[in-house]
Amino acid sequence: MPSVDEELVSLSEYYFSILYTVIMANINPDLQKERQNGTFEVEKLTNVLDGDKFVTDRRRYVESLALNEKELTDGPDYNFMSRKERYVNSLRKAVHFLKCCNKYNFENPADVYMFERTAFPNEVSPIGLHSAMFIPTLRGQGTKEQIEKWVPLAENHQIIGTYVQTELGHGTFIRGLETTATYDPKTEEFILNSPTLTSTKWWPGGLGKTCNYAVVMALLYTDGKNYGMHPFIVQLRSLDTHEALPGLAIGDIGPKFGYDTIDNGFLRFNHYRIPRMNMLMKSAQVLEDGTYIKSTKNDKSSYGAMVFIRSVMIFGVAARGLAQACTIAIRYSAVRRQSELKKSQPEPQILDYQTQQYKLFPLLASAYAMWFTGLQIRDLYFTVNYDIQQGDTERLPELHALSSGLKSITTSMASWGIERCRLACGGHGYSAASGLPKIYVNVSPACTYEGENTVMLLQCARYLMKAYDAAKNGQKLSGSVDYLSERISLRSSITSEFSLASLVDAYKHRAARMTKEASERLGRLQACGNDPEDAWNLNSVVLTKVAEAHCHYYMVLVFESIVESVEDDGVKEVLKQLCQLFALFGIHENLGDFIQDGFLSNEQMVLVKQKELSLLSDIRRNAVLLVDAFDISDHLLGSILGRFDGNVYENLFEWAKTSPLNKPEVQESYVKYLWPLLNQNKSKL
Ligand SMILES: CCCCC/C=C\C/C=C\C/C=C\CCCCC(=O)SCCNC(=O)CCNC(=O)[C@H](O)C(C)(C)COP(=O)(O)OP(=O)(O)OC[C@H]1O[C@@H](n2cnc3c(N)ncnc32)[C@H](O)[C@@H]1OP(=O)(O)O
Numbered sequence: 070m071p072s073v074d075e076e077l078v079s080l081s082e083y084y085f086s087i088l089y090t091v092i093m094a095n096i097n098p099d100l101q102k103e104r105q106n107g108t109f110e111v112e113k114l115t116n117v118l119d120g121d122k123f124v125t126d127r128r129r130y131v132e133s134l135a136l137n138e139k140e141l142t143d144g145p146d147y148n149f150m151s152r153k154e155r156y157v158n159s160l161r162k163a164v165h166f167l168k169c170c171n172k173y174n175f176e177n178p179a180d181v182y183m184f185e186r187t188a189f190p191n192e193v194s195p196i197g198l199h200s201a202m203f204i205p206t207l208r209g210q211g212t213k214e215q216i217e218k219w220v221p222l223a224e225n226h227q228i229i230g231t232y233v234q235t236e237l238g239h240g241t242f243i244r245g246l247e248t249t250a251t252y253d254p255k256t257e258e259f260i261l262n263s264p265t266l267t268s269t270k271w272w273p274g275g276l277g278k279t280c281n282y283a284v285v286m287a288l289l290y291t292d293g294k295n296y297g298m299h300p301f302i303v304q305l306r307s308l309d310t311h312e313a314l315p316g317l318a319i320g321d322i323g324p325k326f327g328y329d330t331i332d333n334g335f336l337r338f339n340h341y342r343i344p345r346m347n348m349l350m351k352s353a354q355v356l357e358d359g360t361y362i363k364s365t366k367n368d369k370s371s372y373g374a375m376v377f378i379r380s381v382m383i384f385g386v387a388a389r390g391l392a393q394a395c396t397i398a399i400r401y402s403a404v405r406r407q408s409e410l411k412k413s414q415p416e417p418q419i420l421d422y423q424t425q426q427y428k429l430f431p432l433l434a435s436a437y438a439m440w441f442t443g444l445q446i447r448d449l450y451f452t453v454n455y456d457i458q459q460g461d462t463e464r465l466p467e468l469h470a471l472s473s474g475l476k477s478i479t480t481s482m483a484s485w486g487i488e489r490c491r492l493a494c495g496g497h498g499y500s501a502a503s504g505l506p507k508i509y510v511n512v513s514p515a516c517t518y519e520g521e522n523t524v525m526l527l528q529c530a531r532y533l534m535k536a537y538d539a540a541k542n543g544q545k546l547s548g549s550v551d552y553l554s555e556r557i558s559l560r561s562s563i564t565s566e567f568s569l570a571s572l573v574d575a576y577k578h579r580a581a582r583m584t585k586e587a588s589e590r591l592g593r594l595q596a597c598g599n600d601p602e603d604a605w606n607l608n609s610v611v612l613t614k615v616a617e618a619h620c621h622y623y624m625v626l627v628f629e630s631i632v633e634s635v636e637d638d639g640v641k642e643v644l645k646q647l648c649q650l651f652a653l654f655g656i657h658e659n660l661g662d663f664i665q666d667g668f669l670s671n672e673q674m675v676l677v678k679q680k681e682l683s684l685l686s687d688i689r690r691n692a693v694l695l696v697d698a699f700d701i702s703d704h705l706l707g708s709i710l711g712r713f714d715g716n717v718y719e720n721l722f723e724w725a726k727t728s729p730l731n732k733p734e735v736q737e738s739y740v741k742y743l744w745p746l747l748n749q750n751k752s753k754l
Pocket residue numbers: 182193197201232234235240241242243244274369370372373375376378381382385386465466469518519520521524528531532
């Protein structure tokens with residue numbers, strides 16, 4: 070007998086197939102042709118992207134639950150709302166979302182995440198930080214007793230919290246934060262204080278108007294000594310009136326580049342007291358008498374929430390953001406016809422222009438590379454985190470380096486790529502109807518939050534320099550830096566076959582050579598009199614490139630391993646083409662790195678450029694199916710240009726008619742401003 074879940078899944082498959090048939094009946098003919106001409110089965114590739122068929126079915130089922138919730142999907146068009154309306158609407162949806170979580174009683178956090186993603190398409194909910202950072206920090210940094218006390222309150226939403234770290238004066242440099250938590254043994258309380266204007270907490274999501282609790286990062290003082298940054302649970306607002314508690318000044322920081330649905334806020338403490346036990350004490354304790362005791366080996370374990378978000382952002386923000394933009398731009402390029410290739414022939418689909426393919430297909434390949442890498446790092450996070458829970462922090466530095474570096478290169482690639490997709494859609498790309506502006510403003514801050522991208526690359530480089538030194542001293546390295554202690558090939562093995570192994574090898578060579586040279590340069594800078602910090606700074610542009618090279622290598626390596634693991638021939642072939650294009654585009658873009666020491670010969674360079682162009686033609690045939698395989702619903706895309714049915718023009722026209730500026734026919738502003746202007750000289754007409 071099938072389980073309830075199995076029944077639901079087959080029901081959702083059934084509805085999906087009906088929906089698919091209905092939609093196909095009304096598909097733009099160009100898109101229909103694209104979908105008939107492919108060389109592989111889309112569904113099989115979707116299963117690879119999801120992990121397996123079961124995950125695909127489950128995801129569709131969970132998404133269908135969210136799509137059936139009218140409270141989440143109906144309502145005013147986001148594009149026509151004011152900032153305040155966007156916040157209020159999002160909070161309304163957030164509360165309904167919580168009711169749904171109770172109703173459906175999801176046991177797996179992945180279900181909650183998929184449901185939330187559908188409820189908040191390219192938006193962040195005002196309570197998003199509650200589950201993304203507040204609860205994980207309570208769990209990660211609390212003692213058993215603290216977890217037992219606070220987590221149920223948070224999970225039952227009796228309290229709603231956020232993560233409060235950044236200040237007006239400092240975000241990157243955590244040791245420069247100024248908020249103090251001074252222990253008072255007489256009352257067994259901590260006194261939180263903002264001693265300067267620059268110590269005002271600034272940016273935390275949901276702080277402005279929504280949350281009544283927070284984990285606050287502050288400098289711990291006890292017995293007159295500063296022990297650095299520690300996490301504290303702080304009540305911010307009355308649970309009855311929601312007013313800020315005495316001793317606190319809280320508010321919204323005002324409009325931003327995007328993120329309209331969330332109230333990023335400020336917070337000032339005026340000698341605000343909290344009980345001793347509100348310090349999260351898993352890594353360090355303050356006893357009743359003020360004695361400070363450190364209980365974990367790695368003093369960066371309190372940075373765990375940041376490592377978590379960086380690890381999940383690669384897939385959740387960068388890969389999915391770029392995949393959505395590619396879906397929009399490629400579908401639109403298949404239905405848009407413009408100019409002429411040959412006289413007296415119909416105007417071609419713009420996707421047939423090689424230049425259009427060169428704009429879009431490397432981005433498509435990057436989206437796939439990020440997608441697979443993101444899933445890999447998410448899994449690595451859970452493995453390492455499990456070890457940490459058992460007291461083993463050995464792999465934390467590697468996870469920190471990889472998640473920092475990959476968070477940086479993928480969010481940079483994605484935000485650059487989304488803008489490129491917008492430009493590739495010509496004029497209509499600039500309309501909010503394209504959905505691309507909303508995707509862009511949702512992805513672009515990821516280059517800054519959870520560690521500014523340059524700073525994160527330098528964290529990764531720091532790890533690479535240490536690893537290289539260890540390898541030089543004879544240590545055998547493992548994990549993602551194992552290649553630094555291997556003998557690497559001096560000449561590229563790339564041939565006209567373009568085996569994936571030869572491409573991985575090229576990236577490995579580049580990363581290893583650049584790491585070695587950066588390390589030697591660092592040594593030379595110190596040898597000629599610079600102290601280590603100045604030498605580091607004078608070498609930092611080079612170091613960011615080293616980190617990029619390492620992360621790029623890692624992405625090619627992961628992509629190759631996925632291609633190798635796929636059994637279906639059709640899917641394997643298209644993924645191989647994408648993997649080759651990702652690698653070759655990267656070589657072309659960074660050619661100097663690959664030819665500098667003669668690794669790549671002139672002949673090989675010519676081959677690379679030829680193959681890159683021939684791959685465009687290969688991928689052209691499957692381009693629409695390759696974006697269909699991401700299986701991103703129209704609701705999530707929020708794009709008229711990227712609609713699954715390709716019926717762009719009629720829907721653009723209908724959408725424009727709903728613009729509030731079109732109602733009423735004659736606007737008040739005409740009467741107030743234009744009429745007087747137009748009529749001032751009327752008598753002279
Ligand atoms: C459930 C699925 C969800 C999916 C959805 C996906 C995501 C979306 C979710 C939410 C998004 C919505 C909203 C956005 C939220 C944004 C929240 C924030 O931005 S919170 C604030 C984040 N702030 C930062 O990231 C600050 C960046 N700065 C730092 O991290 C650090 O200060 C530093 C730059 C790394 C330097 O730290 P410090 O000065 O203390 O240390 P050093 O002396 O330089 O280094 C000492 C040593 O420690 C290592 N290290 C540093 N950080 C870590 C770490 N996190 N973990 C492990 N190790 C770390 C460092 O490398 C040094 O090592 P060593 O060389 O060996 O000495």
